[in-house]
Amino acid sequence: MKSGLPLLPDPGGPGGAEMGSLSRLQEYLTAAPSPTVVGEDAISYVITFNLGPDYFTREIDRLRPRDVNPGRDANDAAIANRDVELTFTISKANYLVSEVNEKVVTHGVQAGGDALTEMDFKLYGYDTPISIIVPPEAQNAPEVPLPGY
Numbered sequence: 060m061k062s063g064l065p066l067l068p069d070p071g072g073p074g075g076a077e078m079g080s081l082s083r084l085q086e087y088l089t090a091a092p093s094p095t096v097v098g099e100d101a102i103s104y105v106i107t108f109n110l111g112p113d114y115f116t117r118e119i120d121r122l123r124p125r126d127v128n129p130g131r132d133a134n135d136a137a138i139a140n141r142d143v144e145l146t147f148t149i150s151k152a153n154y155l156v157s158e159v160n161e162k163v164v165t166h167g168v169q170a171g172g173d174a175l176t177e178m179d180f181k182l183y184g185y186d187t188p189i190s191i192i193v194p195p196e197a198q199n200a201p202e203v204p205l206p207g208y
Contacts, residue, residue, distance in 0.1 A: 097146070103157065107146040115139045141165045156182055 098105035116139045141163055148158035159180040168174045 102151055104149045104151065105146060106149060107144060110143040110145065112139050112141065115141060140167055153185075155185055158182070 094106055094108040096104055097107045119139060143164075144160075144162040146158075146160040147156050149156055159182070161176075161178045161180075163176045165174045165176075
């Protein structure tokens with residue numbers, strides 16, 4: 060059931076402030092080789108897609124270009140050597156994600172074989188006001204640059 064993918068709203072368009080959180084999901088949907096609608100009911104879409112080693116290698120190159128970081132370390136190899144299946148439940152009313160299931164298979168783990176990790180996320184309270192109070196000692200903290208990013 061590959062047809063019928065919903066068109067996500069433009070984060071820069073009307074309602075952009077609410078839709079800005081969809082930009083990363085839109086990147087995944089664009090980068091995924093075969094996003095698929097696996098379910099749909101009256102209130103939501105269920106979309107799944109796979110991100111493989113090619114995707115992660117491109118992401119590493121995008122975030123840490125070889126001219127900045129010519130060598131690859133063991134962490135880069137572990138990141139690139141995985142398959143990830145992501146399943147999103149997305150509201151038809153407001154296009155907000157309510158559930159995410161993530162299955163990660165890392166191939167060739169040094170301990171032997173492949174490692175599988177699975178996580179489920181429930182997202183809610185989008186309209187709940189929050190208040191963040193920055194402690195005084197953190198207000199003038201220097202920014203610490205991350206190498207390669």
